[in-house]
Amino acid sequence: MIAGGLLLVAQARVHVFVPGLSALRPGMLLVLAGVAVWLFRSDPLGRLGRPLPLGVKLAVFTLFWAGVGAPFALWTGLAARGVVGSFGITIVVFLLVVASARHLVDIRRLLLVSAVGGAVFAFAGPVQGRVPIRGFGAGGYDPNDSAMYLVSALPILVFFAVSSKKLSGKLLAGFSAFAALGAIVATQSRGGFLGLAAVLIFMLLFFRGIRIATKILVVGVFCIGLAFTADAAYWERMESIAEFDDGYGTDDGPGGRVEIWKRGMGFMFANPVTGVGLYNFPVADGASEVIQERIRRGIGTKYSAAHSMWVQVGAELGIPGFLAFIGLFGHVGWGLWGISKRRSRWRTDRETSLMASSLLTSLIGIAAAGSFLSNAYWAMVWAPLAVGVALMRLDAEHRAARRSGAAAYHAASASPPLPPRQAALPHYVAASVRR
Numbered sequence: 181m182i183a184g185g186l187l188l189v190a191q192a193r194v195h196v197f198v199p200g201l202s203a204l205r206p207g208m209l210l211v212l213a214g215v216a217v218w219l220f221r222s223d224p225l226g227r228l229g230r231p232l233p234l235g236v237k238l239a240v241f242t243l244f245w246a247g248v249g250a251p252f253a254l255w256t257g258l259a260a261r262g263v264v265g266s267f268g269i270t271i272v273v274f275l276l277v278v279a280s281a282r283h284l285v286d287i288r289r290l291l292l293v294s295a296v297g298g299a300v301f302a303f304a305g306p307v308q309g310r311v312p313i314r315g316f317g318a319g320g321y322d323p324n325d326s327a328m329y330l331v332s333a334l335p336i337l338v339f340f341a342v343s344s345k346k347l348s349g350k351l352l353a354g355f356s357a358f359a360a361l362g363a364i365v366a367t368q369s370r371g372g373f374l375g376l377a378a379v380l381i382f383m384l385l386f387f388r389g390i391r392i393a394t395k396i397l398v399v400g401v402f403c404i405g406l407a408f409t410a411d412a413a414y415w416e417r418m419e420s421i422a423e424f425d426d427g428y429g430t431d432d433g434p435g436g437r438v439e440i441w442k443r444g445m446g447f448m449f450a451n452p453v454t455g456v457g458l459y460n461f462p463v464a465d466g467a468s469e470v471i472q473e474r475i476r477r478g479i480g481t482k483y484s485a486a487h488s489m490w491v492q493v494g495a496e497l498g499i500p501g502f503l504a505f506i507g508l509f510g511h512v513g514w515g516l517w518g519i520s521k522r523r524s525r526w527r528t529d530r531e532t533s534l535m536a537s538s539l540l541t542s543l544i545g546i547a548a549a550g551s552f553l554s555n556a557y558w559a560m561v562w563a564p565l566a567v568g569v570a571l572m573r574l575d576a577e578h579r580a581a582r583r584s585g586a587a588a589y590h591a592a593s594a595s596p597p598l599p600p601r602q603a604a605l606p607h608y609v610a611a612s613v614r615r
Contacts, residue, residue: 182210182213182214182217182276182280183214183276183277183280183281183290184289184290184293185206185210186207186210186211186214186273186276186277186559187277187290187293187294187297187563188293188296188297189206189207189210190207190269190270190273190559190563191294191297191329191559191560191563192294192296192297192298192300192301192319192329192333193301193318193319193320193321194297194300194301194304194319195207196318196319196320197300197304197318197319207269211269211272211273211276214272214273214276215272215276218275218276218279224279227279227282228275228278228279228573229278229573229576229577233278233569233572233573233576234511235278235508235511235512235515235565235568235569235572236275236278236569238504238505238507238508238511239271239274239275239508239562239565239566239569240271240275241500241504242271242493242497242501242504242505242508243263243267243268243271245454245497245498245500245501245504246259246262246263246267246458246496246497246501247263248454249453249454249455249457249458249496249497249498249501250262250263250457250458252451252454252457253454253456253457253458253460254456254457254460254463254464254467255457255460255463256457258457258458258459258460258463259457259458259459259460262458262459262557263458266557267458267557270557270558270559270562271562273559273562273563273566274562274563274565274566275566277290277563277566277567277570278566278569278570278573280570281567281570281571281573281574282574283574284532284535284571284574284578286570287535287567287570287571287574288531288535290567290570291336291339291340291535291538291539291567292340294333294336294563294564294567295333295336295337295339295340295353295356297333298329298330298332298333298334298336298337298356298360299333299337299352299356299359299360301318301319301326301329301330301333301360301363302330302333302356302359302360302362302363303356303359304318305318305319305326305363321560323367323368323369324367324369324371324372324549324552324553325553325555325558325560326363326367326369326372327363327364327367327369327371327372327373327375327549328369328371328372328375328545328546328549328550328553328555328560329560330360330363330364330367330372331364331372331375331376331379331545331546331548331549332375332542332543332545332546332549332560332564333360333542334357334360334361334364334376334379334542334545335379335383335537335538335539335541335542335545336538336539336542337353337354337356337357337360338353338357338383338398338538339353339534339535339537339538340353341353341354341357341398342390342394342398342534343531343534357402358405361376361402361405361406361409362405362409364376365406365409365410365414368413368414368417369549370417370418370420370421370552371548371549371550371551371552371553372549373418373421374421374548374549374551374552375545375546375548375549375550376406376545377548378544378545378547378548378549379541379542379544379545379548380399380402380403382540382541382544383395383398383399383541384396384399386537387537387541388520388521388533388534388536388537389520389523389530389531389533389534389535389536389537390534437487437488437552439470440465440484440486440487440491441486441487441488441491443465443468443470444461444465444486444488444491444492444494444495445491445494445495447461447464447494447495448494448495448498448499448502451495451498452498452499453498453499453500454497454498455494455495455496455497455498455501456495456496457496458496458497458557459496459557460496461484461485461486461492461495461496461554462483462484462485463483464495465483465484466483471483485554486554487552487553487554488550488551488552488553488554489550489551489553489554489555489556489561490502490505490506490550490551490556492554492556493505493556505556508565509543509547509565512543512565512568512569512572513540513543513544513568515568515572515575516536516537516539516540516543516568516571516572517536517540519532519533519536519571519572519575520533520534520536520537520540521533523536523575532571532575535571536568536571539564539567539568539571540568542564543564543565543568546560546561546564
C-alpha cells in the first residue's frame with residue numbers, strides 16, 4: 181500500500197492535482213512511514229532478496245558514489261543537498277518498492293498503480309498545467325518531462341488493455357492509453373516523440389506475451405491516433421530533431437545539443453573519478469572556457485543543463501557512476517528480456533511474460549526520451565527500474581523453488597541405495613536382487 185502511494189506521489193505527482201494536498205507533504209509522510217514499516221519488520225535486508233540483487237547494489241552504489249564525490253564537487257553544498265535530499269529520497273523509494281513485492285501478484289498491483297497514475301496525469305495534466313507557449317507541463321514537470329513520464333506509462337496501460345479479463349477494464353485502459361498519446365502530442369516534445377517511436381517500434385518487433393496480430397493492431401491504432409491528433413505545427417517541430425547544432429538556439433548558448441554533450445563528456449574525462457558533483461553540470465558549464473569567453477565578450481548567455489541523462493550522470497558522477505547507471509539499465513533490461521522470453525513458452529506464465537515486456541518497453545521509452553533530458557535522478561526514471569528489479573528477484577526465487585522442488589521430488593522417487601554387498605554385484609544381478 182505504501183509502495184503504491186509512493187509511486188502515485190513520487191512518480192505521477194497526483195497530489196498536485198488535488199487542491200491543498202501538496203501542503204501536507206504526502207511524499208515525505210509516505211517515505212517516513214515506509215522506512216518505519218520496513219525497518220521494524222523482521223529481516224529488512226532479506227526483503228530485498230538473498231543474495232542481494234545486483235540491481236539493488238548498483239542503485240545503492242550510485243547514491244554512495246554521489247556522496248563520495250560531494251566533498252570534491254564544484255559546489256559542495258549543492259551536491260551534498262542532492263545526496264541527502266532529492267536523490268537520496270529517490271533511492272529510498274527505489275528500495276521500498278523492491279522490498280514491498282513478495283509475490284508476482286504484488287508486481288501486478290504496482291503496475292496497476294502506475295497505470296492509474298499515468299491515466300490521472302494524462303486526463304488532469306492538460307487542464308491543470310496548460311502552458312501558453314506549447315503543450316502542457318503538469319505535476320511539477322515541464323512539457324518535456326511530462327512527455328517522458330507519459331511515454332513510460334503507455335506500455336503499462338497497454339498491458340492492462342490486453343490482459344484485463346473484463347471488457348470494462350480493457351476499455352478504460354485503452355481509453356487512458358489514447359489520452360496519454362494525446363497528451364504526449366500536446367507537449368510538443370521532441371524527446372517525447374523519440375521515446376514514443378522507440379516504444380512503438382519495440383512493441384511491434386519484440387513485445388512478448390501477446391500474439392503478433394494483436395501487436396500489429398495495437399501499434400497500428402496508435403499510429404492512426406498519432407496521425408489524427410498531431411497537427412502541421414507538431415510535425416514541423418518534429419522535423420527539427422535532426423538539427424542538433426541549432427537545438428536550443430544561438431541565444432541560449434554556444435552551439436546546440438551536440439556541443440553541450442561534448443562539453444559534458446569533457447567534464448567526465450577531466451574529472452574521471454568523482455565527476456564535477458551531483459547537480460553541478462550547470463556550474464561546470466558556466467566555468468567552461470566557451471561560456472567564459474562569451475562573458476568576456478559581453479555576450480549574454482546562460483549555463484546549460486546536460487540535456488541528456490547519460491551525459492548528466494557521466495559528468496556529475498564520473499566514470500564509476502556512469503558505468504553503474506548504464507549497468508543498472510542494462511542489467512534490468514536484460515533480466516526482463518529473459519523473463520519475457522522464458523515465461524512466454526508456457527500458457528500459464530504468459531501474464532508474467534507480458535508484465536516483463538511492458539516494463540522493458542517502458543524502460544526503452546525512458547532511455548530514448550531521457551537521452552534529451554536532464555532528469556537522471558528523478559523517481560520517474562528509478563520507479564520502473566525498481567519494479568523491474570522486484571520482478572527479477574521474484575522470478576529468481578520462483579525458479580530456485582522449482583529446482584529445489586524438482587530435486588526433492590527426484591530424491592523421494594529414486595530407488596533406495598543398495599546395501600554394500602549388493603552394490604558390489606554386477607548391475608543386472610543387483611537389479612534382480614532389488615526387484
